[in-house]
Amino acid sequence: MTRTRRMKYNDDGSQDTDDSSAENIIPSDSKVNSPIPLNLAFDIVKPNPKDSCSVGDNYVETGYSVVDEVVSREREVEKIELEIRELQLRKRLLELTPNASNKVRRPRETTELSGSRSEDKTSAVTASHRYTNVLSSDEMQFKAQIDSVKALCMSVSLPKIEIMKFDGSPLKFWTFMKGFKVNIADRVNDDTQKLMYLIHYCEGIAKDAIEHCVLLPEKGYTEAIKILHERFGRPHDIVEAFLTELLSGSPLNQDDITGLQKLTRLMTNCKIALSQMGRNADLDCSTNIKRIVKQLPRSIQFKWAEAADDILRKGLEPNFDDLLQFLDKKVSIATNTYGQLASGSYKAQTTSNNRSSSIRAKIHTSSIKGSVHCVICSDAHEVASCPQLLSVSRNEKVELLKKFKLCFNCLKPNHRATDCRQPVLCEINGCKRRHHRILHNTEPDVKQACCNSTHTTGKYLGFVPVRLHGPTGYVDTYALLDNGSDSTLLLSDVAKQVGISGIVTRLNISSVIGASSQNAELTNFEIESLDKTNRIKIEGAYTIDNLPIKRAEIPPTDFQERWKHLKGVQLPTIACDKVGLLLGVDVPEAHWVLDQRIGKPKQPYASLTMLGWALFGPTGQCNKTSVFMNCLKAKNSLEEDILRLFEHEFSENKYSDKVTMSLCDKTIMEITDKQTVLLEGHYQVPIPWKVDWHSLPRNKREIEKRLICLRKRLLKDEQLRKQYTIILATHESKGYLARVTQAIEEERYFIPHHPVFNPKKPGKVRIVFDCAAKLQNRSLNDCIYSGPDLTNDLVGVLLRFRKHKIGLSADIEEMFLQVHLPEKDTKAFSFLWYPGGNLDSPPEVYEMHVHPFGATSSPFCATYALRRTATDHRDLFDEKTQSTLRENFYVDDCLVSVETISEAAELAKNLMRLVALGGFRLHKWVSNVNEALNDVPIGDRSNNLVRIPGSTERIQRTLGLCWHTQSDCFAFDVNLPERPITKRGILSCASSLYDPLGFLASLSLTPKRILQQLCRKIYGWDEMIDEE
DSSP states (O other): OEEOOEEEEOTTSOEEEEOOOSSOEEOSSTTOOOOOOOOOOOOOOOOOTTOEEEETTEEEEOOOOHHHHHHHHHHHHHHHHHHHHHHHHHHHHHHHHHHHHHHHHHHHHHHHHHHOOOOOHHHHHHHHHHHHHHHHHHHHHHHHHHHHHHHHHHHHHSOOOOOOOBOSOGGGHHHHHHHHHHHTGGGOOOHHHHHHHHHHTBOTHHHHHHGGGGGOTTTHHHHHHHHHHHHHOOHHHHHHHHHHHHHTOOOOOTTOHHHHHHHHHHHHHHHHHHHHTTOHHHHSOHHHHHHHHTTSOHHHHHHHHHHHHHHHHTTOOOOHHHHHHHHHHHHHHHHSHHHHHHHTHHHHHHHHHHHHHHHHHHHHHHHHHOOOOOTTTOSSSOGGGOHHHHTSOHHHHHHHHHHTTBOTTTOOBSSOGGGOOSOOOOOGGGOOOSSOGGGOOOSOEEEEEEEEEEEETTEEEOEEEEEEEETTEEEEEEEEEOTTBSSOEEEHHHHHHTTOOOEEEEEEEEETTEEEEEEEEEEEEEEEETTSSOEEEEEEEEEESOOSOOBOOOOOTTHHHHSGGGTTOOOOOOSOOBEEEEEOTTSGGGTOOSEEEOOSTTSOEEEEETTEEEEEEEOSOOOOEEEEEEEEEEEEOHHHHHHHHHTTTOGGGGOOSOOOOOHHHHHHHHHHHHHOEEETTEEEOOOOBSSOGGGSOOOHHHHHHHHHHHHHHHHHOHHHHHHHHHHHHHHHHTTSEEEOSSOOGGGOOBOOEEEEEOTTSTTOEEEEEOTTOOBTTBOSGGGBOOOOOOOOOHHHHHHHHTSSSEEEEEEETTTGGGSBOOGGGGGGGEEEEOGGGOTTSOOEEEEESBOOTTOTTHHHHHHHHHHHHHHHTTTTSOHHHHHHHHHSEETTEEEEEESSHHHHHHHHHHHHHHHHTTTOOEEEEEESSGGGGTTSOGGGBOOOOEEOTTSSOEEEEETTEEEETTTTEEEOOOOOOOOOSSHHHHHHHHHTSOOTTOTTHHHHHHHHHHHHHHHHTTOOTTSOOOOO
């Protein structure tokens, strides 16, 4: 028997020889058949040689050089080769073992056969199979061991995996933990060694948090893992970190493909991380999606709007995955060969690739040897930190940057802010201008655009036809080159044609006839010459409703023959001579004179600009003179900003009596005025159809299913069934609806109906017809315009109600049901019901003859009929009665105040007579002075006053408020429901307090501020809030 020499390697690299024969004994001949154990333990991952970790008095240090690492690898290879040789010897030994056994057993077998030759052949066969099975099993085990050793050999030859270090960032927590588990924790058995590795691969606050765990000999590693999870692996912290990184990006420029790729990559990372934690709802939040969309270039925002509209038309809501797929496709299109070719970057990329090999080394060397250098004061710091720059005013800063030719946006040399590729915005106080933060104007920014000229019909002022580009397209218009203006002005109508919009600001416009103030928008856009040779990007222009110059002076076609010095000057024209743009000196490149043609005195001259030729001077045809003297002043002062901040909650300061309607609303009003008629004491108002209701799919089968559900509900509640039946029977007796004896299904559209309850009015049931019920993603309301908003402002009605000392309150009985439908529209409002309320009988077809609750147009039609009553009978009543009908009604509630009792009694009597002429009944009269209602019939007075227990005070609910009639004051019944302490619960409680006049603003502000803080911390809607 021979022994193997086991080599031990000391820390200094020396070798020790171990001749012990405890385990690794190799047989010298074939007579020994004992199994040979293998030792396949290998060292796998070693700490970084240059790092060390120390805690208290314990100190652990690992120091290796590059040579030591190579030597260690060679030792591992030698050890593996030695194991392979051991396996080969063992295999050879077992191959020889069956033969040796046969030799030993043959004499015995011969003796036995001589004594008895009737041995059964079966035993021989069984022994043969046994040897064969043993050999086969051992061979399989050897092959598996050899394959395992080969795999270890291959792993040793692979490059060493470098595990990233964890600095405590929640964004890196799960990546680090999974990498540490796969590469170290699963391959090391000793917990103490795992802890050393864990401390080694942590840094910063993460390392500080677990260093003390080495003092815990047994539980140190488990405690360290627990600490990391509790401090850096909390799900809501990880979610907040990912969402903050995703949502805090700056808006992207139009051609910033790299930024778009980065945004898409962040979205993908965020999706994977939050999906693993089951927090997809945070991604699909519409607020977060909108914040992502706001980062996109304007053109991509419009494309997303189209894609979102397609999703909405399918009855779905756009979610995070939809936006991610949309942006992935945009990135894929923009980065392929044809996308780069279309954007003009393919050629530039090819050129840069051809040159990169010759300059790469220089750039690398510069990055190593160079240092930060300020070009202004020559010190070693960034330009943005230069004391010389920071110590001067804004205007002096601008002059310094111009002197050293630095970009106003990134403060880097050799380019201007208009050509800067860095997507940087100021964002101080919401500023969206492209300038560095140190250039933000904290002083009142006063801009004066002065155009003080004498414009006659026979003078050229420098008009140039340009093509103006916006998010939705382009438009051709004339631009006026005005070097007397330091602001660029764009006509609002032109801006709307191409979808240009911006930040709302205020313009103070002064002229010789006075001064005025109007809203304007601060916006950016691009213009180019008609021959497409030059393009100018304009930033900080103002959109206004009117320009000083309306029309451009177009030169005659024979101007070159009339003025010989203008020969060769090309003056393109466009179809419309409207001036849509005034270019001030804030766009200097538009005023550059590239060439000039000058004639004799009193003759026009031509200047060639980047936008084309422009004519200046008289035309020789001065028949009529119009003098235009204008001074436009755009002022954004700090005082106005602060005032606007404090007035944000007081919309009445911006209230205007002028009622503006869209073109669609005006058309609806014209049709309604023509087709509304007074029949049998009630107004018949047409439905403002958007599309013909006959295009809707037939839906009787679906409505029958809804009726079955309603029937089951009524069968469970006998009281509700009786009330429901009585209401419909009453409506039928009043002519509000009628049963159809012969109904043709193809000509009718059916609407479902159901009961609704008002918790403030227990026991009262209202039947609502669900005109918003969809079939094939379409409903009846989709075919109807809502109509102009004729409802009075709620705050205005309440304030006028508190104006005088005597208050009157009344209500119109069943207001919507007093306005009739034209006969041609009744078939669109059909429904199914059981005759007589017998739920066991088959349902029959009914149709509405009045405007129902649930139709989107019913509020408009009812309010229109009420106002039409005042208009048609204005000669029969005084102005006070008519103005009350127009201004003191909020839908069906009337609230008015007067000075004297006699005036109150007269007004109440006149109002009841006036509304009765339109088929309405004004009832439930209440007043804080009982004598004011002496002329009102008892049956028309309110009997819903609630007496306060233990007091003579009575309460009347008026527009959602509690009116104490005796003390004439509003009160609040605060009965907040029990809700869980979540964002949803806090919002529910804060919203349950109805306070339209803001009496309780000081109290309701607290939960609003709590909600604001919770939204900043990105809590889930149903996530329990910490006690702190």
